[in-house]
Amino acid sequence: GQQLNQSPQSMFIQEGEDVSMNCTSSSIFNTWLWYKQDPGEGPVLLIALYKAGELTSNGRLTAQFGITRKDSFLNISASIPSDVGIYFCAGQRYAGNNRKLIWGLGTSLAVNP
Amino acid sequence: GAVVSQHPSRVICKSGTSVKIECRSLDFQATTMFWYRQFPKQSLMLMATSNEGSKATYEQGVEKDKFLINHASLTLSTLTVTSAHPEDSSFYICSARGTALTDTQYFGPGTRLTVL
Numbered sequence: 456g457q458q459l460n461q462s463p464q465s466m467f468i469q470e471g472e473d474v475s476m477n478c479t480s481s482s483i484f485n486t487w488l489w490y491k492q493d494p495g496e497g498p499v500l501l502i503a504l505y506k507a508g509e510l511t512s513n514g515r516l517t518a519q520f521g522i523t524r525k526d527s528f529l530n531i532s533a534s535i536p537s538d539v540g541i542y543f544c545a546g547q548r549y550a551g552n553n554r555k556l557i558w559g560l561g562t563s564l565a566v567n568p
Numbered sequence: 569g570a571v572v573s574q575h576p577s578r579v580i581c582k583s584g585t586s587v588k589i590e591c592r593s594l595d596f597q598a599t600t601m602f603w604y605r606q607f608p609k610q611s612l613m614l615m616a617t618s619n620e621g622s623k624a625t626y627e628q629g630v631e632k633d634k635f636l637i638n639h640a641s642l643t644l645s646t647l648t649v650t651s652a653h654p655e656d657s658s659f660y661i662c663s664a665r666g667t668a669l670t671d672t673q674y675f676g677p678g679t680r681l682t683v684l
Binding site: 559 | 570572574600602609610611612614617659661663665672673674675677678
């Protein structure tokens, strides 16, 4: 099935550094979502974006819904060890197909204390 | 808000037996619930979508007779893996979504199934 292009695939950074990851698609979405998944757990919603150009923050996390509605990025500022995990982007359309989520392949983040 | 629970969190069963996994939305009504399967180091793979009171819609390649889904109420959906085999061992995750157009999916903590 369709998947989003998410990059980078993995990152290994020092504590305190900023992180940036993004997702792109060949088609438009009505909603962009960012989830974090810890090992052995289900994904947890971090940020939901509903409007093209929207910039939303959640603590040290900031995400933007691209103007073209075909991309989104997630930034994490001043990373800490508990930021470790896999980050997934997902796109959703309002019409048709039960409004299924289309997923990126994930960005695995490792933080060196 | 938007809490989804799953039970059991882990299950080990013998080959040939059936296993039922429950998914509950605890603080909202979920007209739609989704069942996913996830292999190690991979993204989530949608298996089926269930709407309360109607038959589930299965994704291509997912056997509906093997993975039975029941969405009997606005807060409960169940996935039954029938006649489980070792290749069915996986991490199964459910999600639930409310009724508004902008409602998004909230996920359960997942169920680790191991078939011996």
